[in-house]
Amino acid sequence: MDRVLSVEQLNASYRKNKVLDNVSFEVLPGTLTAIVGPNGAGKSTLLKAILDLHPRLSGVVSCFGSPYAQVKSRIGYVPQRGSVDWDFPTNALDVVMMGLYGKIGWLKWPKRKHRELALAALEEMGLGNYADRQISQLSGGQQQRVFLARALVQDADLYFLDEPLAGVDAATEKVIMDTLNTLKNKGRTVMVVHHDLQTVEEYFDHVLMLNRTVIAHGKTADTFNQANIMRTYGGSLRWMGDRLG
Structure with a gap:
């Protein structure tokens, strides 16, 4: 089966602090993968390095067998909600249509069909009645749904989401996970930075366990076990409760 994503010996840092150390893994199509690890493990940096949003010290990343820049129209990205300027004066529909600029063209006006696609994506997220609402007036959950709608309208083959839950x-949470499972069932590939270990087994069929380097990666049923959790998180798991019993 062809690899959707290949990461080989990826290294990245913030200033002099190395955040990613020799990260290597491959992802197959039609999978829904959780990226988990402690705070500071490099989870968000990994996504940004793959998407050319953070410089790499070294390493090779290929999507669909090509560099990201050559296939970025096939890739959707939902950043952390806290990294977005929600006071920017725009409404929900305009935010979603930003996902269509690759098809519209940056210097062209969107057509009726583009507006209809954006509205359909909002409807899918349960926000059809909020199309004209300023994004600053939406709740946190509604804002997250708007950004997921923007990614969906791209009709991508590979999606990256940074802590959408x-x-x-x-x-x-239910709307988002239902949407991600629908994408997976259509053969799309989804990678999600996820913080709640209690729901990894329920929500994801694959897991990438990261602490600056890859600790384990594979099917959740085979990989998400006590030994790998302890190797990933060390002594920071007192709050896990019965999961480690």
Whole structure:
């Protein structure tokens, strides 16, 4: 089966602090992968380094067998909600249509079909009635759904999401996970930085366990076990409770 993503000996740092150390893994199509690890493990940096948003010290990244820059139209990205300027004066529909600029063209006006695609994506997220609402007036969960709609409207083959479930309500969490499973069932590939170890087994069929380097990677049923959790998190797991019993 052809690899959707290949990362080989990836190294990255912030200033003089090495954040990613010789990271290597491969991802197959039609998988839903959780990226887990302690704070400071390099999870967000990994996504940014793959997407050319953070410089690499060394290493090779290929998506669909090509450099990211050559296939970026096939890739969707949802950043952490806290990294977005939600006071920017725009409404939910305009945010979603930003995901179509690769098809519209940056200097062209969107057409009716583009507006209809964006509205359909908002409807899918349960936000059809919020199209004209300023994003600053939306709740945190609604803002997260808007950004997921923006990624969906790209109709990508590979999606990266950075903690999409952080701080959202139960209803939004269900909408997001239902959407991600629908993508997986369509043969799309999804990688999600995830913080809640209690739901890894329920939500994801694959897991990448990261602490600056890859500790373990594979099917959740085979990989997400006590030994690998302890190797990834060390002594920071007192709050895991029964999961380590």
